[in-house]
Amino acid sequence: MPKGGVRMQSVHIKSGSSSLRASGTVLPYENGEVRMSLEIPVSGRGMFDLDVTFFFREDPGKEAGFTVINALENMNPEDIGSAVQFDITVYNSARAGSVSNDKPLALGELSGTVLYLNFLAEGRDRSAHEVLHYSLYTA
DSSP states (O other): OOTTOOOOOOOOOEETTEEEEEEEEEOOGGGOOEEEEEEEEETTTEEEEEEEEEEEEOOTTSOSEEEEEEGGGGOOGGGTTSOEEEEEEEEOHHHHSEEEOSSOEEEEEETTEEEEEEEEEEEOTTSSOEEEEEEEEEO
């Protein structure tokens, strides 16, 4: 470490009663989908594998917004520890300026805490790029 440098041991961020687990901004390559794969250790149950994929679509016949296909809704409780897939399709964010969820999306329960996702997808009318901001929380 350089002389006079500062070393951070760890950072813990809270928002309300929730703890931030991951957060970032992504510029999709060639405006393609964004796939996040997470492996989250769960005490006594090994790993919880989670895949969240964002798709971006412009559709003149739809309002700006998003849809979520949530595999947890149809899973048996004993299968929760296996891989789970969420597909989030964001519609017309360029036309609206941005699309976001109004309240955190519950993705699953991990050792008695719930994992939540918040996101904001910004479209650019004059640019081919989408911008995706995301935060994952436990409460």
